[in-house]
Amino acid sequence: MKNLFGSPGKVSGLVLRLGQCFFAASSLGVMAAAPGFSTATTFCYLIASMCLQLLWSFGLACFDVHALRSKRDLHNNIFVSLFVVGDWVTSTLxxxxxxxxxxxxxxxxxxxxACRMERKFSCDMFQVSVGLAFVSWFLLAISSYVMFWLAATA
Amino acid sequence: MKNLFGSPGKVSGLVLRLGQCFFAASSLGVMAAAPGFSTATTFCYLIASMCLQLLWSFGLACFDVHALRSKRDLHNNIFVSLFVVGDWVTSTLxxxxxxxxxxxxxxxxxxxxACRMERKFSCDMFQVSVGLAFVSWFLLAISSYVMFWLAATA
Structure with a gap:
């Protein structure tokens, strides 16, 4: 069970976390660069949520690098429970x-x-940012279910 | 493990499913009765999604009633796997x-x-419908995690 794809302290887990960081950072960057994003509260919330996900995934990627370098096992109940709760909250947000x-x-x-009538909105960039955010969520959802599976079978 | 709160074929599971049905039906009814809802695609999507959740939760509530009446055990792998996938899809949607x-x-x-300027929108009803949809999602998320836990520990 410890060799499950995407589990913490494994290369697949690290790749998944780096993918989450990459797509969250891209979504954040594209939205922040899009003219007129501040008009809608929800776009500001997307930026805040992507910041949170970036910090969380980057922190866990650092943990994975540390575990791979020192060959330390991260599969203990306290770590896994923390990861389950954190992943669930960030994936829902x-x-x-x-x-x-x-x-x-x-x-x-x-x-x-509104996109055709008002030039202040950059709707193409909004679409790209939302698409990247969905990819980032999908990768986070995989991690989240792997963690929950590990917690349930611990 | 079979006595877990909200598991299929138990009274708590039935109560959870009936709660999901009630809140999904209320959200659907309030949104469908709100003037101007058809202006936004997303409100139509909310109605479609609530219809799907209502059908799914009602179907599983009927299953629970049948299991409680006939004292049949629903904790086999095929049923639980089906419930996990269905719950995950409907809760995400x-x-x-x-x-x-x-x-x-x-x-x-x-x-x-827009709510103050245009009288055709009934924004209070939109808010109530969205609130009810979130309650319905929360109850479905509990069922979804209980099912996943049962599948992982089967």
Whole structure:
């Protein structure tokens, strides 16, 4: 069970965490660079949520590097319980942020034509940022379920 | 492990499923009755998602009633795997629908003042519907984690 794909202290776990960092940072960067993002509260919430996910995933990636270098086993109950709670909270917040931003983007592009009528919005960048946030959430959801499986079978 | 709170074929599981049905039906009813909901795609998606959750939770509540009446054990691997996948899909869709609707509601009320300027929107009803959808998602998330725990420890 300790050799499960994506478990902490394994190369696959590190790759998953680095992927989460990369997509969260990309989503954050694209949204922060998009003109007019501050008009909608939900885009600001996406930025805050991506910051939180970036910090969490980067912290766990550092943990994985430390465990791989020192060949230390991270599969004890305290670590796994902490990872389960943290992953669950961040994945829920990330999905909520990505979905709410997707809802607002669809409203601006399709329902109200605000993107065509007002030049201050950069709707293409909003779409790219939301897409990257969903990829980041998907990778985090995998980690989250692996951690929960490890906790349940500990 | 079979006596876990909210597991299938138990009274607590039935209560949880009936709660999900009640809140999903309430959210669906309030949103469908709110004037102007069809303006935003995300509110239509909330209705579709609540319909799906209502059908799923009602189906499982019927299963629970049948199991309680016939005293049949639902804790076999095929049932639990099916419940895990179904619960995961519906809870993800419900959270996405509730969050996207919340994002659009905040945009209409706070960011653009559309609720005050245009009388065709019933923003109070949008808020109530979104709140009920979040409660429904929370109950479904509990069921989802209980099922996953049962699958992991089977």
């Amino acid at each position: 990330t999905l909520a942020a990505a979905s709410s931003s997707a809802g607002v983007t669809v409203l601006l592009i399709k329902d109200t034509n | 419900t959270l996405a629908a509730a969050s996207s609707s919340a994002g659009v509601t905040v945009l209409l009320i706070k960011d653009t003042n």
